[in-house]
Amino acid sequence: MAVLSLSCRGSQPKPSSDEAPQARTSLSLHWQPVDNLVGRGRFFHSTLTLENQGPEVLGDHGWKLYFSFSRRFLKDGEGNLARVQELEKQGIRISKADRAGSGDYHVLEPLAGFQPLLPGERRTFHLLANWQAILKTDAPAGFHVVFSGESSQRAIAVPLTVGFDVSDPKQTTRFGGDVLPVPTPELRYAENPAFQPLDLAARLLPAPRRVKEGSGRVTLRGNVTIVHVPALTGEAAYLASALRDVLAASITTARMDEGDARISLGLDATLDIDGDGARDAEGYTLEVKDGRVRIIGADAAGVFYGIQTLRQLVPTEAHASAVWPGGRHTEVSLPEVFISDAPGFAWRGMHLDVARHFQSKETIKKLLDVLAHFKINTFHFHLTDDEGWRLEVPGIPELTQYGARRGFAPAEAGMLHMAWGSGEGIEGGGPIRREGSPAWQGFEPELLNFAGQGSGFYTARDFEEILAYATERHINVIPEIDVPGHARAAVRAMEYRHRTLQDSDPEGASVYRLADPEDTSQHLSVQGYTDNFLNPCLESTYVFLDKVVRELKARYDAVPGARLVAIHGGGDELPSLSSNVWWQGSPQCKRNPATRDLSDVQLYNHFLTRWHRIITSTGARMTGWDDVLHHGLSLEGFIPMPWSNVWGWGREGDAYTYANQGYPVVLAHATNLYLDMANHKDPDEPGAVWAQFIDDRRVFEYRPFDVFANATEDSLGRPLAPSKWKDKERLSASGKKNVLGMQGLLWGENVKTPQVLEYLAFPRMLGVAERAWNPELPPVSELPALWGRYTNSLGQYVLPRLGVYRAVDVRGELPERLGVNYRIPLPGARRVEGRLDANVLFPGLALEYSTDAGATWSVYSGPVQVSGRVLLRTRASDGRYSRTTALE
Structure with missing residues (x-):
């Protein structure tokens, strides 16, 4: 039966001059x-x-x-x-x-x-x-x-x-x-730690190696001069900017020989923190005594980390007051203390995927400053994937003209199609409007209704700005070009280039082509893509990749001090050959003498061998997902990132196998370090679930040198016996030395706004920072005490500062840099004989309850008699609230 189709409502209020028209449907x-x-x-x-x-x-x-x-x-x-x-x-x-x-x-x-x-x-x-x-x-x-x-x-x-x-x-x-339960107030109550007073050492994160607290205090006020050796000019400027954010005083910098100072920054190339007779890179000492502050570093990075510890000594009240105009204190009192400290891992990282949803350079800069505050020194920048190519490559404009855009384009003539619920060209396609604004403390309807930037990229200049900002904070940026799979944005962009140039410039049209148009191979990636592979048999594939890495290197060369330590080459998630064909249907593979007799696995290894050669020709090392090594390939100097350790998948011990074989390994285990996994089995928690629910404790108690101690239950909550791992390879003494470090990872499928980014990353990323700085853990029997100390530190000191955190903005680059939208945990609660008992994961955060369906709220200060249904919420010191939970 044919009837009239439904049309848009035509009678809309005329928008104001500063409001875009909002299309509506019926x-x-x-x-x-x-x-x-x-x-x-x-x-x-x-x-x-x-x-x-x-x-x-x-x-x-x-x-x-x-x-x-x-x-x-x-x-x-x-x-x-x-x-x-x-x-x-x-x-x-x-x-x-x-x-x-x-x-x-x-x-x-x-x-x-x-x-x-x-x-x-x-x-x-x-x-x-x-x-x-x-x-x-x-x-x-x-x-x-x-x-x-x-x-x-x-x-x-x-x-x-x-x-x-x-x-x-x-x-x-x-x-x-x-058997994993949905969290309830009663379950949370049983798990939450008790409040405990903390000494000075417990208030600092990551925890320093040694802290000797004095009895006095040092006050900064009036004229504060920071003197420094010439090599620490940047660090002195950073500290001066950070102090100006909280202290209403005259803060200046000067060379070490230019007069008296309240704060001095120096270097000692022989600084040995652990007493083993060798210099400790990134180590420092911090002394606050006799009216002065003195920071000595083994190198500039060490001095910078001493500065971060000094910032954490500033009272929380000073940070909170500085939120308001004119609220900066005229003096700041610091405790007398001597701290000597050095990191356990050289690679302390965070990975961020901006291909699925683009994040602005301002968002990246703010994130980098927060990471640096907790002594993270590596930023793994996932710039390309099936859904977007996010970096301008001079000479290949189509990569961003086409590959950085997606929207309503079923034919994909001029851009990629919609993905993950975001893209351009949708009338009324901004986040839905509703009364009030989203709190971004868990699920919000906007997450399904066009939140997120599907389109966007960093210009060459943007990327150089990010590099400069990271370099100033002693963070190495590791760019990732994910190939040969996960490459659809690049493949489609180069097909677009071919279409637009084939008549006017046939040679130019094919110079960077990545696909064989006659290829009949059929494959399906886990994300549902059928056409996201580079072709390893086309010489133009390698011309393209060489051009990309040369331009990447040029970005680093343009930024003083920036180091292209490594390029991440991807290499992950080609679908199983038991039901897929990678390239055997490509006529170009059969025509090429170098590839015509190769199987798909051999073609994969052939590609990665050449890709490794291209990357290392820049002077950078190649890192990549451990999939690169799954088919017997050996690459000199390659840094694998083992990720697929999900309990029961069979690859739980691969990281140790590679380290024992001599590979330098960066741990990226999905079971404990994938921050895009949902915190809990709660429908209102955003995130994925395929690896395991990952809460703060699972991150904090991660054991880099014995992951099997973490394998106590599978992703469904079923117990795992230690005997299950008896045949898995353990880390040898020599292999332990090959573990470079670890990183938290945040994939972007659900990271649709900067607020969601911060909610998923923090405070779990603080657990990564703590474990990367202090990778050795005591016996399992001692972990509850350590966990209680950590959670109290977060609740009483770390999170209150994080809520009002002001990114250090030396040159006025950030339009909005205040506060971090960390996840505020829901309260735990129980009812005993009509009495309400409540607690919180991070003792020190405030609790509120309501007995009239949320019409009014009372501060919970101790057990109280209640009747009927009780609502509870956690209040952060910055005024934000957790989601509400109900005790029936």
Whole structure:
């Protein structure tokens, strides 16, 4: 039956001059998981309810709903005895929305048998998709509708809401063996540590090696001069800027021989902190005594870390007061102390993916300053992936003209298609408007409704600015060019280049081409891509990569002091050859004498060998995911990053195998260090779930030299016996010396705003900083005491400062640099004989409760008699709140 298609509402209030017009549709959507157990781990059942709020009938043609979804929809008839997919029976079809049929972009459209949806009616569709969905961020995202009856096809945003019933185990249980509970106030109460007073050493993070506290204090006021040796001019300027942020005083810098000073910065190239007779790189001593502050470093980095410790000695009240204009203290009192300190690991890093969702250079700079404050010295910058290429490469403009853009482009003629619910060209496609502003303390509807920058890139100048900013903070930036898989943005951009130049410049059109147009190989990546490989048999592939790394090197050469220590070459997640073909269907591979007789595995190793040669020709080392070594390849000087240690996957001990073989290893274990994993099994926690839920304790108690001690339960909460690991390779004494360090990793699928970035990263990244500086842990029996000390440090000192943290802005580069949106934990609570007992993960944070459904709130100061339903929340000292939890 053919009826009128639904159109946009035409009578809209005229926007003000400073407000962009907001297109609206007469459609709305609601998604709800129903049963994760129906498919026994292979698929789950959900519903999508479409409501017609407009005056016209929604008929059997003329409209299409586009959206992003990271799951594969089952085909009609696919399923099991319990349930099968029946889309056609419901009058709809769901298919890949782009012409290539690649990625997470889908379209729902009516079939001829679609029953018209009348005005005011709603229709619920039953859907089956692979895997499971136990978090709200598992939902489809970025819905937009196109009506074909209009003169031009406009994509208009359709708002989506999502529901979850945490009392229904079918919605919160992944498999029958999933015994991990959804957190409750009672469970949190039992786990939360008690409040304890702390000495000075416990207030500092990462914890210094040695702290000797004195009895007096040193006060900074009036005229404060920082003297320094010539090699520490930058560090002195940084300290002066940091002090000006909290102290209303005259703060100046001068050379060491230019007069008396309250603060002095010096170098001692023989500084030996641990007493082993060797210089400790990045080590320092900090002395606050007799009215003066003296920092001595083994090198400039050591002095810089002494400065960070000094900043942590400044009272929290001074940081908090400086938030307000005119609020800086006129004097700052520091405790007398002598600290000697040096890091345990040389590589203390954080990885950030900006390919899935772009982050501005200002966001990156602010993050870098926070990382430097906690003595992180390496920033792994994941710049390229299937969904975006984020760095300008002079001479290949198409990489950013095309590969850095995505939006409503099913044919992908001029940009990539939508991905992960974000992209340009959607009318009304900004984050949905609602009363109040999002708190960004967990799930927000915006995360499914066009939050996030799908388009964006760093110009060459932007990247140099970031390098300079990082270098000033003694952070090495490790750029990642992820190939040969995860390369769709580059592949499609070079096909776009070929199309636009093939008539006018045939030679130029092919010089950087990355794909064989006649290739019939069929593969499907875990993210659903079918066309995201570079071709290893084309010489133009290596010309392209050589050009990219030469331009990368030029960026570093342009920044004084910046070091191109390593380039990360990717190498991960090519799909299993048991059901995929990588390049055997490529005629170009058969024509090339160097590759025609090679298997897919041999082609992969051939590619990586040449890629290694290109990277190292710049003077940088090659690092990459440990997948690079999975097929027997040996690369001199290669730095593997083992990540796939998920308990039960079989690669739990690979990091130690590589280290024992002599490879310098950087630990990147998904089970403890992937900060994009959700904190808890709570539908309102954003993140992924495939590796393991990762809370602050799992990060803090990570054992770099004995990961098997962390393998006490699998991702479903089932206990793992130590005997399970008896045949796994352990770290040898020589292998231990080859562990360069570790890093926290934040993949970008759900990192749609700067606030979400900070929520997922902090405070878990503080656990990474602590463990990278102090990798040795006491016996397991002593960990509860250490954990209690750490959590109290965060609650009483570290987080209150982090909430009002002001990034040090030496040259006025940051428009907004105040505060970090760290995750505020929900309270724990129990009721005993009508009495409310409450506590919090980080003792020192305030608790509030309400007995009138949130109409009024009271500060919790101790056990109190209550009746009925009680709401609780945690309040941070900066005025932000956690989500609300209920005690029934």
